[in-house]
Amino acid sequence: MSVQETAVQATALRELDSREAPLVRVRDLTVRFKGARDVFAVNGVGFDLPPGRVLGILGESGSGKSVTLKTLLRLLPENRTDIGGTVEVQGRDVLALEGRELADHRGGVVSMIFQDPMLALDPVYTIGEQIAEAVMRHEGLDASAAMKRALEMLERVRIPSPERRLKAYPHEISGGMRQRAMIALALACRPELLLADEPTTALDATVQMQILLLLRDLQKEFGMGVIFVTHDIGVAVEVCDEIAVMYAGEFVETGTVRDVIRDPKHPYTKGLLAANLHGAQKGTRLDAIPGAPPPLDTAPTSCSFAPRCAHVQDRCRAAKPPAAVLGPGRMVRCVLAEGAAAG
Amino acid sequence: MFLYALKRLIYVLPVAIGVSMVCFMLVHIAPGDPLISVLPPDASTELREQMRRAYGFDRPLPVQYLLWLMNVFQGNLGTSIATGRAVSEELSKAVGNTLMLSVMATLIGFVLGCLFGFVAGYFRDTWIDKLASFISVIGVSVPHYWLGMVLVIVFSVQLGWLPATGAGPGGSGAWVWDWEHVKFLILPAVTMSVIPMGIVSRTVRALVADILSQEFVQGLRAKGLLDTGVLRHIVKNAAPTALAVMGLQLGYLLGGSILIETVFSWPGTGFLLGQAIFQRDIPLLQGVILVLAMFFVFLNLAVDVMQSALDPRVQRS
Numbered sequence: 001m002s003v004q005e006t007a008v009q010a011t012a013l014r015e016l017d018s019r020e021a022p023l024v025r026v027r028d029l030t031v032r033f034k035g036a037r038d039v040f041a042v043n044g045v046g047f048d049l050p051p052g053r054v055l056g057i058l059g060e061s062g063s064g065k066s067v068t069l070k071t072l073l074r075l076l077p078e079n080r081t082d083i084g085g086t087v088e089v090q091g092r093d094v095l096a097l098e099g100r101e102l103a104d105h106r107g108g109v110v111s112m113i114f115q116d117p118m119l120a121l122d123p124v125y126t127i128g129e130q131i132a133e134a135v136m137r138h139e140g141l142d143a144s145a146a147m148k149r150a151l152e153m154l155e156r157v158r159i160p161s162p163e164r165r166l167k168a169y170p171h172e173i174s175g176g177m178r179q180r181a182m183i184a185l186a187l188a189c190r191p192e193l194l195l196a197d198e199p200t201t202a203l204d205a206t207v208q209m210q211i212l213l214l215l216r217d218l219q220k221e222f223g224m225g226v227i228f229v230t231h232d233i234g235v236a237v238e239v240c241d242e243i244a245v246m247y248a249g250e251f252v253e254t255g256t257v258r259d260v261i262r263d264p265k266h267p268y269t270k271g272l273l274a275a276n277l278h279g280a281q282k283g284t285r286l287d288a289i290p291g292a293p294p295p296l297d298t299a300p301t302s303c304s305f306a307p308r309c310a311h312v313q314d315r316c317r318a319a320k321p322p323a324a325v326l327g328p329g330r331m332v333r334c335v336l337a338e339g340a341a342a343g
Numbered sequence: 344m345f346l347y348a349l350k351r352l353i354y355v356l357p358v359a360i361g362v363s364m365v366c367f368m369l370v371h372i373a374p375g376d377p378l379i380s381v382l383p384p385d386a387s388t389e390l391r392e393q394m395r396r397a398y399g400f401d402r403p404l405p406v407q408y409l410l411w412l413m414n415v416f417q418g419n420l421g422t423s424i425a426t427g428r429a430v431s432e433e434l435s436k437a438v439g440n441t442l443m444l445s446v447m448a449t450l451i452g453f454v455l456g457c458l459f460g461f462v463a464g465y466f467r468d469t470w471i472d473k474l475a476s477f478i479s480v481i482g483v484s485v486p487h488y489w490l491g492m493v494l495v496i497v498f499s500v501q502l503g504w505l506p507a508t509g510a511g512p513g514g515s516g517a518w519v520w521d522w523e524h525v526k527f528l529i530l531p532a533v534t535m536s537v538i539p540m541g542i543v544s545r546t547v548r549a550l551v552a553d554i555l556s557q558e559f560v561q562g563l564r565a566k567g568l569l570d571t572g573v574l575r576h577i578v579k580n581a582a583p584t585a586l587a588v589m590g591l592q593l594g595y596l597l598g599g600s601i602l603i604e605t606v607f608s609w610p611g612t613g614f615l616l617g618q619a620i621f622q623r624d625i626p627l628l629q630g631v632i633l634v635l636a637m638f639f640v641f642l643n644l645a646v647d648v649m650q651s652a653l654d655p656r657v658q659r660s
Contacts, residue, residue, distance in 0.1 A: 114561075124654060133568070137567055169655045
């Protein structure tokens with residue numbers, strides 16, 4: 001790491017630290033899965049999330065989005081993962097939580113919506129029981145008060161005839177309604193931070209939009225911070241304030257939605273935007289990014305995108321490109337952005 | 344729930360009639376003359392014919408079957424050729440004994456099996472899992488009559504703690520739930536419990552491992568449940584299948600205990616079945632087989648109904 005690069009990163013971090021006390025503070029997060037084949041899933045991710053803001057993590061399958069998200073709840077299998085770096089929520093070190101403290105953190109401070117609610121809900125408990133259980137656990141209410149809260153929550157997520165759904169099992173209601181129930185469950189204990197792991201991917205297009213709008217409304221209503229993981233740029237634009245583009249376990253570009261979409265700096269972000277279906281002409285080929293993401297069985301020592309990049313230079317292959325900070329929260333990890341950062 | 348039980352009960356009828364028919368036919372297809380055991384070897388042809396008529400063996404099979412079925416419906420299973428006593432009387436005593444033995448064995452096997460299976464599945468791929476799996480594999484593969492004999496040698500012959508054979512002190516007295524009687528039950532029940540223990544523990548291990556790998560377990564942890572809360576969910580998910588396996592095991596034990604009942608001279612249905620076979624006692628044989636088959640039919644019914652009560656997906660979809 002060159003002296004200049006360290007200096008740039010130091011300014012970048014000072015910049016981040018000087019903002020108001022963040023809800024989430026992540027620094028140098030690394031996650032490695034141990035096994036027959038090691039996987040370096042996350043390689044040095046850092047970001048801040050102020051209270052009440054929505055951060056979208058955008059990236060393709062296997063880029064480490066979900067892993068980053070699950071680290072915030074410590075949901076990764078303990079004995080098979082090495083987690084490094086700092087993860088703080090409301091100033092508390094999440095990686096150091098144990099036992100009951102960890103359980104209080106999960107669902108109480110931070111909760112999560114999963115990709116497929118059919119898989120993420122227990123099939124042999126009713127919707128009401130599953131929501132009430134979380135309320136009883138975190139707020140110590142008795143069963144009937146917790147059930148009342150569950151009903152309230154189902155009303156909040158606009159499920160029709162909520163009394164009936166309370167007694168329904170997950171397989172008895174539609175996919176969209178299941179995801180609404182999942183959201184009701186996640187919000188039942190008023191978390192400060194909501195993690196959404198591709199919450200609309202398993203739904204069909206019309207329902208997707210409804211769920212997105214619902215999430216956006218509820219976020220404003222509850223005033224919570226949200227980290228929203230998706231591979232769909234359209235979805236990210238719809239709900240997020242800021243976007244982080246993730247590739248091979250690293251954030252390659254961050255910024256406000258407006259900056260990233262209007263003026264993408266990283267070739268990968270440009271490629272993603274170009275490969276979008278919106279506005280594409282029938283019969284013309286989509287500009288897909290050639291190649292495939294690198295295997296992550298070793299920690300990257302150079303730019304991970306270099307093999308697929310049209311603007312690749314020798315130094316991309318020699319060392320990791322430095323993080324160029326273009327403004328508050330605006331970062332690009334690419335040699336092409338260096339000039340802009342210096343000015 | 345009630346409607347489902349009723350519907351299942353109606354389905355049982357044709358099955359029961361089919362089973363009774365098979366019972367009847369199988370016994371008659373089998374070679375051997377049932378009268379050999381009661382008649383002296385030098386009996387005249389006339390006497391032979393007379394006996395044949397007395398037992399109704401001279402009529403065509405369908406007629407015999409219908410007569411037998413009508414009697415069965417009236418609770419009359421005929422008279423044992425060998426002992427001359429009513430089959431129903433012999434059976435009711437034997438069924439009581441077998442029921443007690445198999446239920447006891449299933450309970451022991453189920454409790455131990457669930458325990459081993461649960462621990463093995465929860466601590467999968469650790470030494471605890473390997474130990475528990477080792478025990479259950481032994482349970483499935485050890486010949487239980489051999490195990491019975493070993494237990495008799497150790498606990499009855501060498502240590503003298505428990506009686507080796509019989510079902511109570513002083514021959515076939517009535518059963519009482521006191522230590523004097525219960526100690527006769529221990530060795531056969533433990534011997535018998537080894538098989539359901541092995542099977543239940545292997546099933547439960549696979550179930551728990553499968554449930555733990557499902558995403559909803561992560562969901563439960565994500566909403567902040569402690570280990571005990573997560574455990575409760577795992578148990579409720581595993582219960583329907585585990586109970587179904589237990590029910591079927593009970594069915595197997597009710598019918599398949601000939602070897603153990605013989606080793607321990609336990610006066611149950613298996614013992615009776617063995618006697619009936621060796622003496623070609625057709626009425627007794629038919630009665631025993633019919634009762635054992637009915638056990639199975641109704642056990643399946645009970646398992647189905649219980650499963651639908653526990654698992655919402657079974658009856659509603």
